Each structure stands twice: as C-alpha cells, then as structure tokens.
Amino acid sequence: MMEGPGAANANPPEIARGKRMKQMKKASPPSSKTLPKASTGIQGLDEITGGGLPRGRPTLVSGGAGSGKTLFGLEFLVRGATQFGESGVFMSFEELIPDLTANVASLGFDLDRLVAEKKLFVDHVSITRSEFGETGEYDLDGLFIRIADAVQRVGAQRIVLDTLEALFGDLPNPGIVRAEVRRLFNWLKQKGLTTVITAERDQADRLTRHGIEEYVSDCVILLDHRIREEISTRRLRIVKYRGSTHGTNEYPFLIDDQGISVLPISSLGLDHAAPVERVSSGISRLDGMLGGKGFYRGSSILASGTAGTGKTTIAACFVDAACRRGERALFFAFEESPQQIVRNMRSIGIDLEPWVGKGLLQFHAARPTYGGIEQVLLLTHKRIISFQPSVVVVDPVTNLLMVSTQNEVRSMLTRLVDFLKTQGITTIFTSLTAAGSLEASEADVSSLMDTWLLLKNIEVGGERNRALYVLKSRGMEHSNQIREFVLTGDGLRLLDVYLGAEGVLTGSARVSQEMREKAVVTFRRQELLTQRRELERKRRIFEARLVMLRAEFEAEEEIIQQTISQSELLGEEVVQDRGQMVLSRQADSSSYKKEGRAKVAPTR
Amino acid sequence: MPTTKTKTRAQPHKRDLRKPVAWNLRLYVAGQTPKSVRAFANRKAMCEEHLKGGYPIEVIDLRKNPQLARGDQIVAIPTLVRRLPLPLQMIVGDLPNSVLLLVGLDLRKVA
Structure with a gap:
C-alpha cells in the first residue's frame, strides 16, 4: 500500500517550482x-x-x-x-x-x-x-x-x-x-x-x-x-x-x-489643483457679491447660520443651478428626507424633482447616528466615487456632532474637504450655529473653507429678517455688504439693506424706510416743479413787462423823434426867413449867413 | 488463557454486540516517512494481537490520494480512523503506546 513513494513525493515540489516560476514572472514590478x-x-x-x-x-x-x-x-x-x-x-x-x-x-x-x-x-x-x-x-x-x-x-x-x-x-x-x-x-x-x-x-x-x-x-x-x-x-x-x-x-x-x-486618511496631501473656473451660485445677486462670477470650481463653501436662516435653500439653489448646467449633483441630507427637501424647495419656486428624474441629482439621506463618523465619511466617499458629481451638498455638517466629538468631526471634514478638492468637486457645507456665536462655526471648520457665507437673523421692529453676507472668500474680490435675503414664491432674492443711524434695517423697517424715502423724493420733486413753474411765471411776467416797456419806449421815442424833426424844420425855417430878411435889407449875404446859422443853433 | 476469560466475562454484552459487526480501520499516512512506517508496523502488530489478523487495515497514502484527506477530516499524520463500529474514532500519532491505543479504539485483548 505504501509502495512507490518516490513518484508520490516528486509531485508537490514540482508543483511548487512551477508555481514559483509563474509567480516570478507575474510579480515582476516596474522597480525591482x-x-x-x-x-x-x-x-x-x-x-x-x-x-x-x-x-x-x-x-x-x-x-x-x-x-x-x-x-x-x-x-x-x-x-x-x-x-x-x-x-x-x-x-x-x-x-x-x-x-x-x-x-x-x-x-x-x-x-x-x-x-x-x-x-x-x-x-x-x-x-x-x-x-x-x-x-x-x-x-x-x-x-x-x-x-x-x-x-x-x-x-x-x-x-x-x-x-x-x-x-x-x-x-x-x-x-x-x-x-x-x-x-x-x-x-x-x-x-x-x-x-x-x-x-x-x-x-x-x-x-x-x-x-x-x-x-x-x-x-x-x-x-x-x-x-x-x-x-x-x-x-x-x-x-x-x-x-x-x-x-x-x-x-x-x-x-x-x-x-x-x-479609508486612507493621511495619504491625502495638500496638492490638489486650483481651478480658476467659476461656477454660479444660482443666485445672481450672490454671484455679484462674489466678484460677479460666483464660486471657484472645486472650492468648499460654508453656509453657516442660526436655525431657519435659509442654509438649505442656498444649497438647493446651487444644486438647481448645477443641474441646469447639466452637471451632476449629490445631496447629503442628514436632517431631512429627499421628499421633504423637494417639497420645501418647490414652495420657493425651485423644482428639484425633474433633476432627480433625469438622474442629475441624487439624494443620500440618512441620520448620521446610523453609524460612526467614520462610516459617514466612508459612505460619503463611496457615494461620491460611484456617482462622480461635480457639485456636492452636505446638509448640515453640524449633525455629525451628534455622533462624535468636535475633534473627530473636524478631522473627518478635513479629510472630506481634501478628498472633494482632489476630485475638483464644488461643495456647500451648511452649518448650524448657535445664536450668539455667529462667527464661530459649530464644528470649527471655517479655516477649511474657501468661501464662508454667513446667514443671520436680524431682529428689528418686532420681526426677524434674514440677512446674508460674505464673511470670506479666498482668492476673489467680494462684497463687504450685508444683503437682505428674501424667500419669495418665485425664488430667492437678495436686496440691499439700509444702514442708518438706527443700524441695519430689514423687512418692514426697510419697507417703511423705503416709503419714507419715496415720500421725501416725491415732495422734493413737487417742490422743484413748483419752483420751475414760478420761474416760468416770473419769466413770463418779465417778458410781458419787457414788451410793455418796449412799447412805452417806442411810443416815447416816436414822440421825441417827432419833436426833433419838428425842431429841425423850425430851425431851417428861421434861417430861411432871416436870409430873406437879409436879402430884403440888402446886407452881405454870405458872411451873415454863416454867422447867423452859428448863432441860431445854441439858442435852441 | 484464564486472564482473557475473566476479562471476557467482565463485559459479556459488549463482546456479543461487537461480534457480528464488521471492523473498518483506516490508517492515513503521508509517504514513507519514519513515522508512517512505524505507525504501520505498530498497527499491524496490534491487529494481529487483538483482532487476530481478521480485520485488515486499509492504509491510505495521502501523497497518492490527497483528496481522501478531506473525507475523514485528516489534519495530522499518522491518523488511525475506526470507521466501524460506530462511533467514529480517530487516533493521532505513531502509536508506540499500545495501552493508550487500546483505550482509544475500545479494543481488548482476545484470546
């Protein structure tokens, strides 16, 4: 039963040698x-x-x-x-x-x-x-x-x-x-x-x-x-x-x-490309605030603000604009369901549904508590890699704090931002800030961001109104003005706010200020009109007077002229009469004539 | 032998049960290593002594039939498998100590 061990033993080494040779061939790397x-x-x-x-x-x-x-x-x-x-x-x-x-x-x-x-x-x-x-x-x-x-x-x-x-x-x-x-x-x-x-x-x-x-x-x-x-x-x-x-x-x-x-974290270095191409924010006035052209492609944008300041709306506008350009957008919703976002955005005239239908927009909605922060990060990565969007929204990053510490969230966001930048993806992160600490984003991520839009509620005259300003925007000129941010049935609009002695005026206060100003303008215009009319009237009076004076003058002139000509006639008659008298007296006619004439004129 | 008789009497029912049952022993080895050879020699001696050579041992050389190792879940070599009578018994080692082996295989000396 145990005969022929030689043949049996020869088998495995042969296999092994064959395998090794195959492997050596296959494993030859570019650098030996x-x-x-x-x-x-x-x-x-x-x-x-x-x-x-x-x-x-x-x-x-x-x-x-x-x-x-x-x-x-x-x-x-x-x-x-x-x-x-x-x-x-x-x-x-x-x-x-x-x-x-x-x-x-x-x-x-x-x-x-x-x-x-x-x-x-x-x-x-x-x-x-x-x-x-x-x-x-x-x-x-x-x-x-x-x-x-x-x-x-x-x-x-x-x-x-x-x-x-x-x-x-x-x-x-x-x-x-x-x-x-x-x-x-x-x-x-x-x-x-x-x-x-x-x-x-x-x-x-x-x-x-x-x-x-x-x-x-x-x-x-x-x-x-x-x-x-x-x-x-x-x-x-x-x-x-x-x-x-x-x-x-x-x-x-x-x-x-x-x-x-x-997920390799540290393998990512800071060597991503910096495109100069600009992408519209979807809000023309906001583009205007950002040097007239919008965000840089591949930049990260933070929209932070207190509750109900319109962070998600800004993100939705951006997504809508991207889809209009035919780019793909990925929306990570950590707070609302996709249906809810679509419904809410429709109320301000942004219809995201067609983009979802066309496959240009994808939602990924999940509570971050579903897994750890790392899982969220990995899921985000995987989604981004599989969908290859050019625009990403993370709404809101602050929800991640629910599952992790601030340090971890920051490191996670650093990795995410780096990753997105390497991919050349423009991203809007929204961040909910607690009232009172507006300029400190909750997860302390502002230094990672290229553009920071700050949304705030301004409370004036018993009402709250939304305002927006560009806190920073790296590498482009940007407006330093606060704009009022109005959500209307047909979209989002940015309006100038009034800065006066009483501070920033928004909402009704702004409207009443506008009306007040309008009244002043009207009043001034009316006053001007009145003055113009007065002037016209005066001119007419003056002209009338002028006509009258001229008429008087002409009348007088006529009289004087008549007098003058009468006087001249009279003078000549006297000389003639005198000449006739000389002739009649037989006097030296020529010398007397001259003298007589000279004597006659001054007497007049 | 008288000693055997007493032992037989000590467990009469076991003997009776086992008699009609066929024995099936398999020894797994890997080539002719000293261990395998030793195991086979020990086994042969044991069978002749205890089973009077009536039960041949099937020796399986895994170098020749490697796929057979999977069937009896052979990991160690040499392994003796008692497939019959049930339950399945496995004894690992080159079996120098026949007392342990006997206990393991539930065998007793026969006359």
Missing part, C-alpha cells in the same frame, strides 16, 4: 527594488500598504470577535480571483462552507460560482477534540497535503487560513502544533503563496491567542471594532510591514454591501 506585492482589491487598503500584501509571504490578520477577519480573507481571495486573475484557496477551520457562502453572499460575493469556475477552492477543516486520543508523535502533513491539493486544483496563488489557531485548541500536545505551524509557514513561503492567516485577539496586549505572530514576521494587520458612546467604529492598523513603508495610523473601515472599504 520594491517588495513585490499582491493587490488586495480592498478599497483603500492597497493605498495604505503601497500596493497590497507582501507577495509570496504570510500576512497575519488579527482582531477580536466580529472584527471582520474572515471577510477580510474572503474578500482578498474573491478580489484576487475576479480582479487580478489570481485564484485562491480558503481553508476554514471554524465556519462550515455553506454558512460561509451564505454569509458573504449578502456582500455580493458568489462563492459557488467562483468555485465552479475553479477560481476558488473552499475547504472546511474540522477537528473535533472528543474524537481524538493521542498515541504518540504526529505531524500536520495531513493538513499540508490538503492545502497542497487544494492549491494544485485551482492553481492558487493566494491562500487564507481562517483561523489557524483552532489547531491549538483541538489538537493534543501544543508543542508539536507549534513546531508544525512554524513548518507550515515556511512551507507556504517556500511555495510562494501569498497567505492571509487570521487569528483571534483575546487580550489587548496580545495579537493572537497562541502567539503565532512570532512566526509571521512580514506583515501584521490589526482589525478593531470598538464602541464609543453607543456607536461602533471599525478600525484597521498595520502593525508591521517588513520591507515596505506603510501608513501607520488607525484607519477606519466599513463593511457594507460591497465588502470592506478602508
């Missing part, structure tokens, strides 16, 4: 100096690890109960098989195969299909202690052979052992198990299998229950599931990664219907 890595396909993890898990080496994934170890392993295999063409083997020491298949089916992993396509091999290793008696030395060649067989069947390059430590509990003589586990790791390495070993963490200061981390020296990933203030957050940390740089922070991760997604 970096450690070859196997992409996990898990969202975000490859970014933190700089490419994935160490290829051909074991990685330990440790975590408490329910921290997502098994899922991590399965996703590693499923993604490997579906995205990277690397088949895998899953050795389950705990869960039965049908249970496993059912559990991950809800995450969209079809294990049965992958098994049928020979991309995946799932084996359940069950060791029940009651069936054992120990009678001497043994080794785990049985397990090795099973693994080798499974690897051979699908030509696996990846393998997951979940949870290997079950061996310690179920097999006698831990000393032998320990030695065998060490041998197993060496063997897996020798075979060039990229391995994920899961282990349960039962104490905070230990990674695994039986200390197998000492055999896995290449990469250790810790999964954590913690509850704080009744809200759970999953976190992932790379404890060590030999031969590779890696992110060292605790990264939040999420398990949802698409598997695991890890």
Whole structure:
C-alpha cells in the first residue's frame, strides 16, 4: 500500500517550482527594488500598504470577535480571483462552507460560482477534540497535503487560513502544533503563496491567542471594532510591514454591501489643483457679491447660520443651478428626507424633482447616528466615487456632532474637504450655529473653507429678517455688504439693506424706510416743479413787462423823434426867413449867413 | 488463557454486540516517512494481537490520494480512523503506546 513513494513525493515540489516560476514572472514590478506585492482589491487598503500584501509571504490578520477577519480573507481571495486573475484557496477551520457562502453572499460575493469556475477552492477543516486520543508523535502533513491539493486544483496563488489557531485548541500536545505551524509557514513561503492567516485577539496586549505572530514576521494587520458612546467604529492598523513603508495610523473601515472599504486618511496631501473656473451660485445677486462670477470650481463653501436662516435653500439653489448646467449633483441630507427637501424647495419656486428624474441629482439621506463618523465619511466617499458629481451638498455638517466629538468631526471634514478638492468637486457645507456665536462655526471648520457665507437673523421692529453676507472668500474680490435675503414664491432674492443711524434695517423697517424715502423724493420733486413753474411765471411776467416797456419806449421815442424833426424844420425855417430878411435889407449875404446859422443853433 | 476469560466475562454484552459487526480501520499516512512506517508496523502488530489478523487495515497514502484527506477530516499524520463500529474514532500519532491505543479504539485483548 505504501509502495512507490518516490513518484508520490516528486509531485508537490514540482508543483511548487512551477508555481514559483509563474509567480516570478507575474510579480515582476516596474522597480525591482520594491517588495513585490499582491493587490488586495480592498478599497483603500492597497493605498495604505503601497500596493497590497507582501507577495509570496504570510500576512497575519488579527482582531477580536466580529472584527471582520474572515471577510477580510474572503474578500482578498474573491478580489484576487475576479480582479487580478489570481485564484485562491480558503481553508476554514471554524465556519462550515455553506454558512460561509451564505454569509458573504449578502456582500455580493458568489462563492459557488467562483468555485465552479475553479477560481476558488473552499475547504472546511474540522477537528473535533472528543474524537481524538493521542498515541504518540504526529505531524500536520495531513493538513499540508490538503492545502497542497487544494492549491494544485485551482492553481492558487493566494491562500487564507481562517483561523489557524483552532489547531491549538483541538489538537493534543501544543508543542508539536507549534513546531508544525512554524513548518507550515515556511512551507507556504517556500511555495510562494501569498497567505492571509487570521487569528483571534483575546487580550489587548496580545495579537493572537497562541502567539503565532512570532512566526509571521512580514506583515501584521490589526482589525478593531470598538464602541464609543453607543456607536461602533471599525478600525484597521498595520502593525508591521517588513520591507515596505506603510501608513501607520488607525484607519477606519466599513463593511457594507460591497465588502470592506478602508479609508486612507493621511495619504491625502495638500496638492490638489486650483481651478480658476467659476461656477454660479444660482443666485445672481450672490454671484455679484462674489466678484460677479460666483464660486471657484472645486472650492468648499460654508453656509453657516442660526436655525431657519435659509442654509438649505442656498444649497438647493446651487444644486438647481448645477443641474441646469447639466452637471451632476449629490445631496447629503442628514436632517431631512429627499421628499421633504423637494417639497420645501418647490414652495420657493425651485423644482428639484425633474433633476432627480433625469438622474442629475441624487439624494443620500440618512441620520448620521446610523453609524460612526467614520462610516459617514466612508459612505460619503463611496457615494461620491460611484456617482462622480461635480457639485456636492452636505446638509448640515453640524449633525455629525451628534455622533462624535468636535475633534473627530473636524478631522473627518478635513479629510472630506481634501478628498472633494482632489476630485475638483464644488461643495456647500451648511452649518448650524448657535445664536450668539455667529462667527464661530459649530464644528470649527471655517479655516477649511474657501468661501464662508454667513446667514443671520436680524431682529428689528418686532420681526426677524434674514440677512446674508460674505464673511470670506479666498482668492476673489467680494462684497463687504450685508444683503437682505428674501424667500419669495418665485425664488430667492437678495436686496440691499439700509444702514442708518438706527443700524441695519430689514423687512418692514426697510419697507417703511423705503416709503419714507419715496415720500421725501416725491415732495422734493413737487417742490422743484413748483419752483420751475414760478420761474416760468416770473419769466413770463418779465417778458410781458419787457414788451410793455418796449412799447412805452417806442411810443416815447416816436414822440421825441417827432419833436426833433419838428425842431429841425423850425430851425431851417428861421434861417430861411432871416436870409430873406437879409436879402430884403440888402446886407452881405454870405458872411451873415454863416454867422447867423452859428448863432441860431445854441439858442435852441 | 484464564486472564482473557475473566476479562471476557467482565463485559459479556459488549463482546456479543461487537461480534457480528464488521471492523473498518483506516490508517492515513503521508509517504514513507519514519513515522508512517512505524505507525504501520505498530498497527499491524496490534491487529494481529487483538483482532487476530481478521480485520485488515486499509492504509491510505495521502501523497497518492490527497483528496481522501478531506473525507475523514485528516489534519495530522499518522491518523488511525475506526470507521466501524460506530462511533467514529480517530487516533493521532505513531502509536508506540499500545495501552493508550487500546483505550482509544475500545479494543481488548482476545484470546
């Protein structure tokens, strides 16, 4: 029965060599100096690890109960098989195969299909202690052979052992198990299998229950599931990664219907592009306040204000304008349902429904208390990545404080803002501020924002009126004026407010001031008219008088002229008469004539 | 032997029950390692001693038939599986200590 061991023994090494050669071919990275890595396909993890898990080496994934170890392993295999063409083997020491298949089916992993396509091999290793008696030395060649067989069947390059430590509990003589586990790791390495070993963490200061981390020296990933203030957050940390740089922070991760997604936080640097393109805010007067062109594309805008100042309305206007331009908009509503927002906006003449129908506008409405702050962030990320909007609204960010501390909200928003900027997405964040501390945004995020619109209620004359001003707007000239902000049945309007001795006037006070001013103007106009008429009248009188005077003058002139001519006539008659007298007296006519004439004139 | 007789008498019902039942023993090994060889030798000796050679042991070399390891959930090598009579019993190790083995397999010496 035991004949021909040579032929039997020759089999596995041959497989191993073949595999190694295949792997070397496949794993040749562009830079030969970096450690070859196997992409996990898990969202975000490859970014933190700089490419994935160490290829051909074991990685330990440790975590408490329910921290997502098994899922991590399965996703590693499923993604490997579906995205990277690397088949895998899953050795389950705990869960039965049908249970496993059912559990991950809800995450969209079809294990049965992958098994049928020979991309995946799932084996359940069950060791029940009651069936054992120990009678001497043994080794785990049985397990090795099973693994080798499974690897051979699908030509696996990846393998997951979940949870290997079950061996310690179920097999006698831990000393032998320990030695065998060490041998197993060496063997897996020798075979060039990229391995994920899961282990349960039962104490905070230990990674695994039986200390197998000492055999896995290449990469250790810790999964954590913690509850704080009744809200759970999953976190992932790379404890060590030999031969590779890696992110060292605790990264939040999420398990949802698409598997695991890890959010790399610190991998984002401040190197996003700064577009000069402007986008309209949807309110022409507001665009006017912002240098006449609106916001910068890709900038973040904070609309903060007390309750009922129209923050959501401003956001809706912006969304409406974006959809009109044919851009896609994503609306995160943390307070109202989409239907409610659509209804409310219709009352001021903004109809968002057609945009929803056209697929240009998507709402994502959920109470942030649904999950931890990290979950909210991850969901936001995922939604943004899948929808690829050019405009995003987060309404309001302050609701996030319900689930977390201010510090965490700020760091989350920093990450979100960075992410949105890298994507070139223009975003409006609304923020509810408590009355009295208007210029301090609740989550203290103002320094992250490029443009800050402050909305406030001004209380004058027994009424509250909305006012808006641009508190800051980086990189553009902007108005320093307060504008009154009026919601009417056909839209949102910004009006000038009155600044007088009594302060800012809005609403009825503004209207009455306007009327007062109108009255003054009318009065002045009337006065002017009266004066003009008076002037006209005076001119007419003057002209009439002028005519009269001229008539008088002319009359007098005529008289005088007549007198003059009469006098002249008279003078000549005298000279003639005298001449005749001289003639008649026989005097010297010529000399007398001259003298007589000269003497006559002065006498007149 | 007189000693055997007393033992037989001590558990008469067990003997009677077991008599008509067929035995099915399987020894899983992996190639001809010293451990496997030792286990097989021990097993053979045991069977000849206790079962008078009437019950052959099926030796399965997992190097030749690796898929068989899955059926009986073999992890450790060598493993002796008593498939019949029920319940299923598994004994791990190269079996140097026949007392432990006997207890494990619920076997007693036969005359």
